[in-house]
Amino acid sequence: MLKTEASPQDGRVTEVELTEAGEAKLGIARQVTSRLVEKAFADFSKQDIVYINQCLSRMFHNLNAL
Numbered sequence: 001m002l003k004t005e006a007s008p009q010d011g012r013v014t015e016v017e018l019t020e021a022g023e024a025k026l027g028i029a030r031q032v033t034s035r036l037v038e039k040a041f042a043d044f045s046k047q048d049i050v051y052i053n054q055c056l057s058r059m060f061h062n063l064n065a066l
Helices: 020-040 046-064
Strands: 003-004 014-018
Touching: 014 046
Parallel strands: none
Antiparallel strands: 003 014
């Protein structure tokens, strides 16, 4: 699902890209994730989601300060 090769500009760098099979799997994963998120937040109001995002952002900021 991944293809790797040394960078032609810098041999110390390994370039990584998805194969067609990897792209297909990524598409499926995105669809599944989207459905899961929709179900998880189905009965949340937009205000609830904004509040959750604010709380998570504060937590992220607090943890980055460690």
